Amino acid sequence: MKKTVNVVIAGLGGQGVIKASDILSEAAFRSGFEVKKSEIHGMSQRGGSVTSDVRFGPQVLSPMISLGEADFLVVLAPDQVEVNRGQLRAGGVLIAPDLIDPAKLSNRKSFNVALLGALSAHLEISEKKWRSAMHAVLPEKLHAANEQAFAAGRQVGLSNKLKS
């Protein structure tokens, strides 16, 4: 991977946007990439829009992804898709919330991690690194549910990638 990969994760306060970006950046870091992860905290906890920028590759300078320069846009809330669509570059990949059926998750709160699973189909990060990142970021009692959600999401991501 020669270029910096730009991922924007978007959603609403309380949905786990920051947690998802923690896992992604930790997985990229454990895979030997340089990483920067940046977001705006503060008012976000009160249910407002939240976005987190994750950049990784051989070298990362600015922590922020300029409008229209994201390679991937992962959106957790249906009403946040259009608001954030402008973040994607031409040809960039949208990982939309309707990819995943929350009913198929053993814990609906793992929806953020299921979308990471869908994203993972597109990234050069091994399943082993994803798992170790989840274990590092999440408390032990949540590991099983999140691994199930990740695997479900990854399956959807892989089959969609084959179709496209």
Add this chain to the structure above:
Amino acid sequence: MSSTERQLLSGDNAIALGALHGGVALGTGYPGTPSTEILEYFSHIGGKGQWSPNEKVALEVGIGVAYGGARALVTMKHVGLNVAADPFFSAAHTGVVGALVVVSADDPGMASSQNEQDNRRYAVAAAVPMLEPSDSQEAYDFTLAAIEISERWKIPVLLRVTTRVCHTQAPVQPRAAVPPPQPHFEHDLRGRNLIPANARPAHRRLRQKLSEMAEWSETTPLNQIIPGSKKLGIITSGVCFMHAREAAPDASFLKLGFTHPLPLKKIAKFVRSVERCVVIEENDPYLADAIRAAGLKVESKPEMFRFGELNVDRVRRILAHDISPEPTRPPGKPPELCDGCGHHVVFQALKNLDCIVAGDIGCYALGVLPPYSAMDCCVCMGSSIPIGLGLRHVLPPAEAKRVVSVIGDSTFVHSGMTGLAEMIYNRPPTGHVVVILDNSTTAMTGHQEHPGTGRMLDHSATGKVIYENLGKTLGIEDVRVFPLGKDCAEFQKLLVEALASEKLVLIVARRLCILAAKSIREYENRDKCATCCTAQEVLVS
């Protein structure tokens, strides 16, 4: 956790780790985005960190630590330094023994602040050295450098960071910890008693230190030239370096890490070495003004880029002289009061009664947004009570009697108490009504403890300020405690009575923050358990 392995850390956490490895004996501060995590992480990794009632107190405690020969870290958001400005200026005059590092976390773009002030101006005004890290690694390294500089010149150091340094996670390679100095006290009556006869020579000493540091800044590796194309030179500091380096990878760079006093000779040499020299900085043209005042020809950014954060795209525009309108992001969903939050009832009543509401800083500032739109001003920490009093003093009685001040519990402890003293001292003819919205935490910044919660930074039990007792002791005529439920009618009835009474009324409207309630109950149970277990141990022994 505090190991020397390369690890991903936010700038805030990197400052905390730097402080721990730099032998900081005590970290103090008041929560404020984007600075809050520094002290929390410092405590988490084994440092001694404590919240103060406000930034002025935090800095004064820090000054005491540094007078005692130990190392102090004091953290705050940019507006916090306004509160702490008085001791900040004077500490520069008295000097210190142990290191005193003051972190100011600025918020360009105001993601969570009431103004966009550029605290680099404070380094100049108070005549203290300033460091500006550009990422987490530098946040760590510069914290250690700040400790060294502070002890070398016996002066407080301003470590100025911004939101994108504080809240960006990036790899940090830590170093081995340095041993802390042994605290000890030596009298220095002339040095630290700033009566005019002592303050005059103190000011001369301060200027002498600054001129020595100006010489040092010419050679320190904190100010770094990165050679590149001679066609374009960029002078920059902080996170702007990262944006600029990405926007113009071929340019020559003068990256300033030590930004007060400035290395003007080094800057002059750099400016003359390139065909075109552009200063890239957020907010105020601090560097550009200083460089131009030294008679050097540099380009500064157009005024439109003074507002908000910079990013790679904006730097490209600055370099291309592009002042065309920028693309805007569609507005996201605004934040709102949580379901079940006690503030709902209060703002519904204030709206129903068409009150004139002097508000304050905290979650409850969301009371200004629909559906309530029931807050008439929100200016700075603690301002609700005095502004309400000012309105009461001049408005016609019919309007004056509708004025209410609302203030959160943490904000009240921060700087609301002097407002109560003012209320008793300069009593408006129509009385006044103050509502403390007591949710038993500093909610907005992520549930930090404060002196009114009775728990310390690490949530262990300690002494507690009780607002109703304080109000009675101060001489408030009518003090009420109201447990907030879901029903607005009872609270509204109380408010009607209070307004009609024309007394000085303090209402403590109490309900645990809905997001923090579970944790708070756990802390309380743990404390109860600890008390009874200790009692049993005593009985057994």
